[in-house]
Amino acid sequence: MKIATWNVNSIRTRLEHVTNWLQANPVDVLCLQETKVIDQDFPAQPFQELGYSPYISGQKSYNGVALISRQPLDSVSSGFAAVLDADAVGDLDEQKRVITGVLDGVRIVNLYVPNGSSVGSEKYEYKLRWLGVLKTYLTALLEQSPGLTVCGDFNIALEDRDIYDANGKEKHIMSSEAERQALRQVLEVGLADVFRKFTEETGHYSWWDYRAASFRRNLGWRIDHHYLSPQLYDRATSCVIDVEPRKLEKPSDHTPVIVEF
DNA sequence: ATGGCTCTTGCAAAGAGA
Numbered sequence: 001m002k003i004a005t006w007n008v009n010s011i012r013t014r015l016e017h018v019t020n021w022l023q024a025n026p027v028d029v030l031c032l033q034e035t036k037v038i039d040q041d042f043p044a045q046p047f048q049e050l051g052y053s054p055y056i057s058g059q060k061s062y063n064g065v066a067l068i069s070r071q072p073l074d075s076v077s078s079g080f081a082a083v084l085d086a087d088a089v090g091d092l093d094e095q096k097r098v099i100t101g102v103l104d105g106v107r108i109v110n111l112y113v114p115n116g117s118s119v120g121s122e123k124y125e126y127k128l129r130w131l132g133v134l135k136t137y138l139t140a141l142l143e144q145s146p147g148l149t150v151c152g153d154f155n156i157a158l159e160d161r162d163i164y165d166a167n168g169k170e171k172h173i174m175s176s177e178a179e180r181q182a183l184r185q186v187l188e189v190g191l192a193d194v195f196r197k198f199t200e201e202t203g204h205y206s207w208w209d210y211r212a213a214s215f216r217r218n219l220g221w222r223i224d225h226h227y228l229s230p231q232l233y234d235r236a237t238s239c240v241i242d243v244e245p246r247k248l249e250k251p252s253d254h255t256p257v258i259v260e261f
Numbered sequence: 262a263t264g265g266c267t268c269t270t271g272c273a274a275a276g277a278g279a
Contacts, residue, residue, distance in 0.1 A: 009278085010268060034278085036269070061269050062277075115278055123277095155279070174279065209279065211265035221279080253267075253279080 001261060002027040003108060005151040005224050006245075007207070007254035011035040011066070012043060014252055017245055019046050025242070027258060028070050029103060031110035033153045035064035042066065057096045065099045065110050065152070073101030073108075080133055083140045092130055100141070106232065107145035109138070111152035119176045127155070131182040139189050148229040149261075150191060153207075153254060155223055156183045158193065161202035162222035174223055191227035194259055195239045206241055207254045215246055226259040236261040 004027045008014040011032060022030055035042065035058050042056045047068050057078035058064035067073060077083070077100055079093035097112040111134070116127035142148050156179050160166035169175040187193075195204075205220025214220065226239055239259045246255040 013268070034268090117277080117279090172279095207279070209265080210267055214265095223279080250267085 001029075001104065001106065002258060003029045003031065003149060003151060003226070004256045004258045005031045005033070005110070005153070005226065006256040007033040007112070007153040007224060007252060009034050009036075009252040009254065011064075012037055012041075013250070015043050015046060017248055017251065019050060021242075021245055021256065022047070022050055022052065022068070025256070025258070026070070029073075029108055030068040030256075031108070031151050032066040032068065033064070033097075033110070033112035035066050036061060037064060055099060055101055057099045059096045063096045063112055065097060065112050067099055067101050067108065067110055069101070069103065071103060073103055075107075076101040080137050083137050084133070088133060088136060090133075092133055097130075098137075102145065105145070106147040106149060107141055109141065109148070109150040109152075111150065111154070113152065113154045113156065115155050116173050116179065118173055119171050119178075124173070128178060128182050131179075131186055135186045135189060138186065138191070142189055142229060146229060147232055148191070149226060149232055149259070150228075151224075151226045151257070151259070153224050154183065156180060157221045157223055158183055162205075164203075164205065164219045164221070174221060187227060190229055192230070192233050194226050194228045194233055194236045194261075195222070195241075195257070197233065197236060198239055204241055206257050208246065210253050224254055224257050226257060228259070228261065232261050
């Protein structure tokens with residue numbers, strides 16, 4: 001099974017990039033983040049014409065996630081409240097950041113983790129709170145499905161080698177210790193970063209700032225991840241970052257990451 | 262570098278992203 005994750009920064013603006021990429025890279029499931037469109041306006045037809053079924057959870061202007069699957073998915077749901085009690089979820093489902101489905105007994109979770117704006121801000125506190133509920137959510141799913149794969153834009157670089165230059169970034173959003181700690185606690189449910197099963201060195205990134213010619217200079221961050229439960233991690237045969245879409249005209253600032261197991 | 266660049270809304274300029 002091949003699964004890709006890609007923050008497309010507006011599916012309507014990026015539609016041609018995404019459909020072209022999918023034709024050239026016919027993965028089983030493409031997990032999209034930041035679709036930035038309400039469900040009724042999601043461009044489903046171009047994917048259906050390629051033989052894919054979109055499962056979507058979107059909102060106006062911001063956020064939004066989608067699963068684009070070659071085979072029909074089972075048990076699709078969006079939001080934390082599909083799994084957790086309403087009082088545990090609170091207001092966190094107002095932003096559309098979670099969608100999941102099952103393919104061949106494998107539970108696939110697609111996430112758009114909050115950005116957090118800046119360390120100490122209200123949005124930062126929201127991000128940490130969101131990660132706390134995510135752990136509860138994944139714990140519940142793992143009890144149902146020992147084959148669990150969680151991917152998406154995590155907006156966190158877990159280690160210094162995931163950043164082009166980690167110096168002075170202790171108070172930076174995406175690399176602060178509290179964010180890293182919150183993500184490590186999520187992974188304690190029994191998930192591992194499959195990219196690092198195959199690649200140890202630094203210099204591999206999934207996001208580059210639009211500004212300051214960051215991509216040309218490879219000033220990037222690895223913040224888009226695939227985390228696998230042990231039975232899938234052991235089976236995994238590759239996890240690669242495809243930098244090609246980042247080279248196109250009017251690209252997303254993120255590029256796809258593909259896992260195979 | 263309280264920036265830069267790109268997106269959305271909605272028609273100008275501001276918020277959000279990371």
